[in-house]
Amino acid sequence: MEHTTNIPDKPSLDGIETRWMQRWEADATYRFDRTVSREGVFAIDTPPPTVSGSLHIGHVFSYTHTDTIARYQRMIGKAVFYPIGWDDNGLATERRVQNVTGVRCDPSMPFDPDFTAPFRGDVPKDHRAIPVSRPNFVELCREITHLDETAFEAIIRRLGLSVDWSFLYTTIGERARQASQRAFLRNLARGEAYQQDAPTLYDIDERTAVAQAEMEDRDVPGAYHQVAFHRTAPDGEASPGDLVIDTTRPELLASCVAMVAHPDDPRYQPLFGTTVHTPLFEVEVPVLAHHLADPEKGTGIAMICTFGDVTDVTWWRELNLSSRALIGFDGRFATEVPDWITSDAGHEAYAQIAGLSPKQAQKRIVELLTASGEMLGNARPITHPVKFYERGSRPLEIVATRQWYIRNGGRDEPLRNALVARGDDVAWHPGYMRHRYDNWVGGLNGDWLISRQRYFGVPIPVWYRLDGDGNPTYDEVLVPGEDRLPMDPSTDTPDGFTNDQRGVPGGFIGDPDVMDTWATSSLTPQIAGEWEISTGAPNDLFHRVFPYDLRPQGHDIIRTWLFSTMVRSHHEHGCAPWHHAALSGWILDPDRKKMSKSKGNVVTPIDLLEQYGTDAIRYWAACGRPGVDTAVDEGQMKIGRKLGTKLLNASKFVLGFGEPNAGAVPSEAIDLAMLARLRSVVAEDSTGFDGFDYARALETTEQFFWWFCDDYVELVKSRAYGIH
């Protein structure tokens, strides 16, 4: 207890944050005691915020919730493991660097040790991005993330989070790369990781494959084009009898491999087993039956292209069709005329779209179809959902590429059921969030694609043997021993080889890809807990913290972070990675619209912290019920500010009377009543916190505090001042 002489006349909240930040740091107040065994530990799998700009008020909101839980657990005697990290690898960072500096990575460029990046503001708007080598680009990513991370740390400290900074990690850091590569190699050894050459959703701007979890549907304008295919006459020539389809992607006509209608559709039953000729390109394709064809849609018969959408992929696979892919990794139609187009007219038509983007090609094809009379009527505009990469600006294309996958139940019923059942091992707060998990796992339609054709990430830690012609033999995967991790296959050499065998026939080549950022952040429990890291006392930490007690996170990343963490833990440890998952709500702007940068309504945390003070902001945050979307409410922050001042003044009153005499026991009825009430408040708050309901605990405490001030203090005043 402070001595009475230290009580200021006019207690103030100003500067209180700095004082306590320094005190906590000096005293190592929140340092985790790593001698405590698992039963005495409360471990938190803190979300590492994405380093791609600044922290959002939403972070302040949800991180405060977790901090109240951490502080409660500490108060009841637990050693709280409360680490923090920065998620700085991956495409989000690369995009940020591109935006800030105006460069782009070109792996074919040589390293330039003297390169200094311009800042975007100094680059003319119409100037094209400056290509730099991969090492230069990675260096830039490190520099810029470091700047952002410094700012992040300042805000988190200012917010008073009781994290243990000695466990700070980054997802591009050595520990993360090591854990990520180790887990991958073990997935590989157990058959949970595999590579496959298959149609893949591909972002043609970022030039990388993306996973199902990173896709989103957007309603965009499109148009139905009614196009006539020509029936094949007995002599093999196209006849005038036409078969009409509706398509939103006429530009893919050259990739058409078949027609498909529902097996029960009487309109098309006579045509099953026959062939038709495509318009413009005059390619002969079969008419087939498949139950996914919807008689209600368009004309009831569709063209199958490789690949216009995911249904095409299903048809292609299940009907065992050949592949006629034309859109390449650059998002443009192949420049060479494909060999399945044989007629002169077909060659001529293809020359019109060679090298074009899908959008350009569509325009041209429509012109050609109109000219040839094979397009019936005008295009009918519609709005339809199209798949985008969540951070992308152009629709995803489907391109056949070799990629790495981790099994997540998307193609495997028993594994899917096992992962759904893992949801039972976790207590969900609020409980209904469980449905989102079940929903997502139940709806998976493929395994988890983890390879990315990008640069700032954890390398896929394998090499491939090159055959006598210098071509990679992908089924001969060369792996490093775990003692070599972290490693980079583009500079490290596999055992039994020398570096001069890199890229030469009979030698080896490193996998050029990096892992998806979720493939690393799915291991935050392992990274923060120093899984398998030898620190003199091997693994002294991990078994004290794993499985963690709590995973706090936003409900929007159940499909990504929560699920992927579950997958990795299930494979590696055979259990759920935590006992509780607490899902926080969204932050809405004061008009209750979802905040977004494009709307320009983002409130920066630092301004609010400056204006109202940490306690006021934390008060506002803690008033938001678990899982409930909450508006930014400066009124609530003002109340928090007043409450803080009230607390200081009430403390001033109480502390002003000094310590009670040693051995003194309360005997006045009013005192005993107050203490009894306090006991019930403590009990109720404990119940609230045990169920991760910090808001209920706050409400109870606040109510008690006002009663204490308004009634109890007023009633004891005369006694306190010695007036009877």
Added chain:
RNA sequence: GGGCGCAUAGCUCAGUUGGUUAGAGCGCUUCCCUUACAAGGAAGAAGUCGGGGGUUCGAGUCCCUCUGCGCCCACCA
């Protein structure tokens, strides 16, 4: 098409297994610079708990249904 959430005073929200006249804060009205606090205190007005139906002695709370808003998921040619 499937799933989930929300709807309570002008505003933002509590209301835990159904139980006396439905609560808080902000805002509003009136009064008070009283020695912890005017960045405060005291008092007051204000709601047919989204509509309809049902179960019950009793429903904001449980069941059915409808409406509106929001979110998640889906093979959307």
